Amino acid sequence: MVFFWKRAVATALVPLALALGTLLPGGAHAAKAADPCKANAKSATCKATKAKTTAKKPAAKTASKTASKKTVSKASSKATTKKTASKKTAAKTVTKKTASKKRASKKTVASKSKSRKSSIVHRQRAHARAQARASAAALPPPAASVRAEIEALRSTTAYVQDLETSTVLFAKNDNVVRPIASISKLMTALVVVDANQPMDQMLEITDDDVDTLKHTTSRLVVGTRLNRGDMLHLALMSSENRAAHALGRNYPGGMPAFVEAMNRKARALGMSNTHFIEPTGLSSQNVSSPRDLARLLRAASQRPLIHRYSTDDQYEVDVANRTQLFRNTNLLVRKSDWDIKISKTGYINEAGECLVMLARINGRDVAMVLLDSQGKLSRIGDAVRLRRILQSDVAMAML
Known part of the structure; x- marks a missing residue:
């Protein structure tokens, strides 16, 4: 009975083992194929894989740095553009202020000139009136004889x-x-x-x-x-x-x-x-x-x-x-x-x-x-x- 039971178990396990044996070597092989360095660290395939990986990393870093530089450059360019725009705005403001001052100066000069001319005209008219009064006073009325x-x-x-x-x-x-x-x-x-x-x-x-x-x-x-x-x-x-x-x-x-x-x-x-x-x-x-x-x-x-x-x-x-x-x-x-x-x-x-x-x-x-x-x-x-x-x-x- 016992022998029969053991035999039955063995009989049942043999096919299962065969199935697992079939599956496991393929998975291991796939893993080995995916990572040849696990199968043989000294193999040419492993060395080639490491070389590719090493080449990709610097390239990635370079790409990352380049991208970073581009970002910085863009930021700097934007900042420069903003500064330039700010300077232009400031320059325009200064120009406007200068133009405003010039206009104000011209208005002041014109105003002073008009004021001076007005003052001269006023003095001339006042003098003419005074002269007219003096002239009238200097002209004595005719005497009787x-x-x-x-x-x-x-x-x-x-x-x-x-x-x-x-x-x-x-x-x-x-x-x-x-x-x-x-x-x-x-x-x-x-x-x-x-x-x-x-x-x-x-x-x-x-x-x-x-x-x-x-x-x-x-x-x-x-x-x-x-x-x-x-x-x-x-x-x-x-x-x-x-x-x-x-x-x-x-x-x-x-x-x-x-x-x-x-x-x-x-x-x-x-x-x-x-x-x-x-x-x-x-x-x-x-x-x-x-x-x-x-x-x-x-x-x-x-x-x-x-x-x-x-x-x-x-x-x-x-x-x-x-x-x-x-x-x-x-x-x-x-x-x-x-x-x-x-x-x-x-x-x-x-x-x-x-x-x-x-x-x-x-x-x-x-x-x-x-x-x-x-x-x-x-x-x-x-x-x-x-x-x-x-x-x-x-x-x-x-x-």
């Missing part, structure tokens, strides 16, 4: 002469020799013009031109550079003392030669009662007589430049980096009913208010001399009175 007009004259000396016939048309205290103040500048102009010095030559105002005698002020600050023509223009029209002094100082031989030329010219014109010691008239030692001044007016009228400069209403020049407007010191040159060919005003304490003119009245050229008038506008009023006297038929018949 010619005698009343004569009695109303406020100038100590008044003299009128017909320059064509040399006939004296009016005379009051004419036999005097008096200080003539800035009337001296007419002789200064005559010497400069007759010397034929270039009018475009640049002259500079220096400390030597500053008035240390009367301590008068001037808008021609030290360092101002103007050509000779402009200096002459301002000396005649606006009675600029520094301009007149600069003209004399820049004469060949300097100031001594210029003063000598002034006195030589006076003698040549027959001005026997006239003497000069400087070109501005600030000195009371510059003296003349009414008859001599009539001769000076006649000579000056023959120089077109003196005619134009002395009767010009206003003139602009650049002084101290700004445009300065100068006006004529004689209000009558702006009156359309006056035909004035030569004009010059003057004032110092010793001379009083002075005015000389060559004007056309009643169809004749007359020399009008007014000296030592009291009151700023009195010389203008006296000129108006003298013209009314000359225009009166009764007065002309009396003369």
